[in-house]
Amino acid sequence: MTTPPTSHAVDPDVRPPNAWFNFALLTLDGLTFWLGMSYFSPTTILPLFVSHLSPSNVLAGAVPAIVTIAWAIPQLLGASVATRVTSRKWFIIQTALAGRVPLIIMVAIIWWFALDYPTLTLVAFFACFGLFRAISGVNTPVYFDLVGVTVHPRDRSRFIGLNQFLGGGIGAIALAAGRDVLDAYPFPFGFVVCFALGIGISSVSILWLATVREPAVEPVVYPDRRGIVSQVRRVLATDQRFRGYLVARSLMIIAGMAGAFYAVHATRELGATDGDVAVFTSILLAFQTTSTMAWGAAANRLRLVNVLLAATVIGGLASAVALVWPSMEAFDLVFALAGVASGAVIVAESSLPLAFAEASGEERSLYVAVSNTILSPVTLVAPLLGGAIADVTGFGTMYLVATALTLGAVVSVLRVSEAQTLPRVRA
Numbered sequence: 001m002t003t004p005p006t007s008h009a010v011d012p013d014v015r016p017p018n019a020w021f022n023f024a025l026l027t028l029d030g031l032t033f034w035l036g037m038s039y040f041s042p043t044t045i046l047p048l049f050v051s052h053l054s055p056s057n058v059l060a061g062a063v064p065a066i067v068t069i070a071w072a073i074p075q076l077l078g079a080s081v082a083t084r085v086t087s088r089k090w091f092i093i094q095t096a097l098a099g100r101v102p103l104i105i106m107v108a109i110i111w112w113f114a115l116d117y118p119t120l121t122l123v124a125f126f127a128c129f130g131l132f133r134a135i136s137g138v139n140t141p142v143y144f145d146l147v148g149v150t151v152h153p154r155d156r157s158r159f160i161g162l163n164q165f166l167g168g169g170i171g172a173i174a175l176a177a178g179r180d181v182l183d184a185y186p187f188p189f190g191f192v193v194c195f196a197l198g199i200g201i202s203s204v205s206i207l208w209l210a211t212v213r214e215p216a217v218e219p220v221v222y223p224d225r226r227g228i229v230s231q232v233r234r235v236l237a238t239d240q241r242f243r244g245y246l247v248a249r250s251l252m253i254i255a256g257m258a259g260a261f262y263a264v265h266a267t268r269e270l271g272a273t274d275g276d277v278a279v280f281t282s283i284l285l286a287f288q289t290t291s292t293m294a295w296g297a298a299a300n301r302l303r304l305v306n307v308l309l310a311a312t313v314i315g316g317l318a319s320a321v322a323l324v325w326p327s328m329e330a331f332d333l334v335f336a337l338a339g340v341a342s343g344a345v346i347v348a349e350s351s352l353p354l355a356f357a358e359a360s361g362e363e364r365s366l367y368v369a370v371s372n373t374i375l376s377p378v379t380l381v382a383p384l385l386g387g388a389i390a391d392v393t394g395f396g397t398m399y400l401v402a403t404a405l406t407l408g409a410v411v412s413v414l415r416v417s418e419a420q421t422l423p424r425v426r427a
Contacts, residue, residue, distance in 0.1 A: 017213075017215060018150070018213040019150065019151070019152060019155070021213060022150040022151065022212050022213055023150075023151060023155065023159060025208050025209070025211050025212045026146075026147065026150065026151065026159070026163075026208075026209075026212060027159065027162055027163055027166065028205075028208040029205045029208040029209045029212075030162075030163030030166070030205070031163065031166040031170070031205075032201060032202065032204040032205040032208065033202050033205035034163065034166075035170050035201050035202070036197075036198045036199065036200070036201035036202025036203070036204075036205070037198060037202055038198070038281070038285055039194045039195060039197050039198030039201075040129075040195065040198050041281050041284075041285075042063055042064040042067040042068075042260075043064060043259055043260065043262070043263065043281075043284065043338070044262075044263040044277050044278075044280055044281040044284065045191075045194065045277070045278075045281060046063045046064075046067070046129075047060040047061070047063045047064070047260060047261075047263055047264050048060075048263050048264070048267065048274060048277050049125070049188075049191050050063055050122065050125070051264055051267065051268070052114075052118075052187050052188070053114070053118040053119075053121055053122045053125075054118070054122060056387075056391070057261065057264065057387040057390045057391045058384060058387035058388055058391060059122075059387075060260070060261070060264045060387065061257075061260045061261055061264075061383035061384060061386050061387030061390070062380075062383060062384055062387065063260065063383075064259070064260045064379070064383055065260075065379050065380040065381070065382065065383045065384060066126060066130060066380070067129065067130075067133055068133075068376060068379040068380070069376040069377070069379060069380045070129075070130040070131075070133040070134045070137065071133040071134065071136055071137040071140070071372070071376075072137060072372040072373050072375065072376030072379070073134065073137065073373065073376060074134050074135075074137040074138045075137050075138070075140055075141055075368070075369035075372045075373050076229075076232065076369045076370070076373055077138055078137060078138040078139060078140055078141040078142055078365065078369055079141040079363070079365040079366045079368070079369035079370075081138065081141075081142060082141050082142045082145045082363070082365035085142065087214060088142050088143075088145055088146040088149075088214055089146060089209055089210070089212050089214050091139065091142055092139045092142055092143050092146065092209060093206055093209055093210060095135050095136075095138055095139040096135075096136075096139065096203075096205075096206050096209075097206065098135055099131075099132045099135035099136055100132075100199060100203055102127075102128040102129070102131040102132045102135075103128065103129070103132050103195070103198075103199050104199065105124075105128050106124060106125060106128035106129060106132075106195070107192055107195050107196055107199070109121060109124040109125075109128070110124075110125070110188050110191060110192055110195070111188070111189075111192050114187070114188035115187075115188065121188075137372070140368065140369075140372065141364075141365035141366070141368045141369045142365060144350075144353075144354065144364060144365060144368045145363075145364050145365040145368075146212070146214065147159070147354075148354055148358075148364040149214075149215050150212065150213075150214070150215065153354070153355065153358065156350075156351050156354065157295070157296040157297070157299035157304070157347055157351055158296050158297060159296070160292070160296050160346060160347055160350045160351065161292045161293040161294070161295060161296020161297060161299075161343075161347060162293060162296065165289045165290065165292055165293035165296075166289075181193050181194060181278075182194070182273075182274040182275050182277070182278050183273060183274060183275035187274075190274065231366055232366075232370055235360075235362065235366065235367070235370055236370070236374075238360075239356065239360055239362075241356060241359075241416075242353075242356045242360075242367065242370075242371075244415065244416045245305075245352060245356065245371075245416055246371065246374050246375065247412055248308065248409070248412040248413045248415070248416045249308075249349070249371075249375055249378075250375060250378045251405070251408055251409040251412045251413075252308075252311070252312050252315070252345075252409045252412075252413065253375060253378045253379055253382050254378060254381075254382045254385075254405055254409070255312070255315065255316065255402055255405035255406040255408070255409040256315050256319075256341075256382065256402070257382040257383055257385055257386030257398070257401075257402050257405075258318070258319040258322065258386060258398060258399050258402040259315070259318075259319075259338055259383075260383040260386060260387075261383075261386060261387070261390060261395060261398065262280070262318075262322060262331065262334055262335060262338065263277045263280060263281075265322070265326070265390075265395045266280065266328065266331050269326070269395065270326065270327065270328050270331065271328065272328060272331075276328070280331065280332075280335045281335075283332055283335040283336055283339065284335045284336075284338055284339040284342070285339065286339065287335070287336045287337075287338075287339030287340050287343070288339035288340070288342045288343045288346070289339075289343065290343075291339065291340040291342075291343030291344065292342075292343035292344075292346050292347055293343075294343075295307050295310075295343055295344050295346075295347040295348075296347050299347055299348075299351065304347070304348045304351055304352050304355065305348070305352075305413065305416050307344050307347055307348045308344070308345070308348040308349075308352070308413050308416070309410065309413045309414065310341075310344050311341045311342075311343075311344035311345045311348065312341075312406060312409045312410050312413050313406070313410060314337055314340050314341040314344065315337070315338065315341035315342075315345075315406065316402075316403055316406030316407075316409075316410075317337050318334050318335075318337035318338045318341060319399045319402040319403045319406070320399070320403045321333055321334050321337065322334045322395075322399045323396060323399035323400055323403060326395070326396070349371075352371075353367040353368045353370075353371040354367065354368070386398050386401075386402065389401060
C-alpha cells in the first residue's frame with residue numbers, strides 16, 4: 001500500500017509567512033470573482049435563460065447539475081497536477097485566462113443566434129459554459145492547495161465567509177440593479193449584458209491573484225506511487241470519517257433537488273418576470289453572503305459538521321415553504337432561506353475536505369478533488385429527478401418529495417456529527 005505523505009501537518013500556533021498579506025489579496029480575488037459569477041447564477045439566472053430556449057423543466061433543472069458535474073469531473077486531473085506544478089498561482093492564472101475564451105464565444109453566439117436558432121444556442125450554451133466550468137475544475141484543487149499553504153486552518157472559515165460576504169453582497173446589489181437590465185431589453189439582449197458584465201468583473205480577480213506571495217512548492221513524494229486512481233481507492237478504503245461525510249453530502253444534495261426550480265416555478269406559474277428573478281437572485285445572494293460571514297465566524301466554536309446540519313435543516317424549510325405557500329410573497333422567504341442554507345454549505349464544504357486531509361496526513365488537493373468528483377453524479381441526478389417529478393406531477397409534488405428527503409439527510413449528518421467529528425481548532 002502507498003504510504004501517505006506527512007508534509008501537510010500544521011502547527012495551530014504558527015501562521016504561514018505573509019499570512020495577512022495573502023489573506024487580503026485572496027479575499028480581493030474572491031470578492032471580484034464571486035461578484036462576476038453572480039451574473040451566471042446556476043440557481044436563478046442560467047435556468048431562466050434556458051427556459052427561454054426550451055419549455056422543458058428537466059433541461060432547466062439540469063443547469064446546476066451540468067454546471068457542477070462539468071466542474072467536478074476534471075478535478076482528479078487537477079489533484080494530480082497539483083503535486084507537480086512549480087507555481088500554484090501561475091497555473092491557476094493560466095487556466096483562468098483560458099477559461100474566459102469559451103465564455104466570450106458563448107455570449108457572441110447568444111447575441112447572434114438565440115432568437116432564430118434556439119436549439120443551436122442551447123447546445124452552444126451548454127458546451128461553452130461546460131468547458132469554462134471544466135477548466136475551472138482543473139484549477140480548483142490547485143487553488144485550495146494554495147489556500148491551504150497561505151491561510152492557516154483557524155483562519156479558513158473566516159476567509160471563506162469574508163470572501164462570500166464581500167463578493168456576494170456586492171453581487172446582490174448589482175443583481176437588484178440588473179432587474180432593470182433584464183426587463184428593459186428584450187430576450188436575449190438583457191442576458192448578453194449580464195453575461196458580459198460577469199466575464200469582465202470576474203477577470204479582474206486574476207490581477208489580485210497575481211500579487212499573492214506564494215510559498216515555495218515542496219513536491220510530495222509517494223513511495224511506490226501508482227497514480228491518482230490508486231490514491232482515490234486508498235483514501236476511500238482507509239478514511240471512515242471522510243466516507244461518512246460523502247454519504248451525508250450525497251443525501252443533502254438529493255434532498256436539495258428543489259433549489260433549481262424556484263425561479264422557473266415563479267416565472268411559469270406565479271407571474272414573475274425576468275426582472276423579478278434578478279431580485280430573487282439578489283435576495284438569495286444577500287442572505288447567502290451575510291450568513292456565510294456569520295457561519296464562517298462561528299464555525300470554529302460550532303464545529304463544521306454542525307454548520308452542515310444547519311444547512312440541511314434550513315434548506316428543507318425552504319422547500320417546505322414553497323410547498324405550503326406558493327406565492328410571490330412567499331418566494332422572497334424561500335430564496336432567503338435557500339441563501340442561508342447555501343451559506344452554511346459553502347463554509348462547511350470548503351473547509352471539511354481540507355480538515356480531513358490534514359487529519360490524515362494526506363494531500364489537500366486530493367481530498368478536495370475526491371469530494372467534488374464523488375459528489376458530482378449525485379449533483380447531476382438530483383435536479384434531473386426533480387425536473388422529471390415536476391414535469392409529470394407538478395412543482396408541489398416535487399417540493400413534497402424534497403421536504404421528505406430532508407429528514408433522511410438530517411439523520412445522516414447527525415451520524416457524522418456524533419461519530420466522526422474533527423477536533424476543534426482554537427479560535
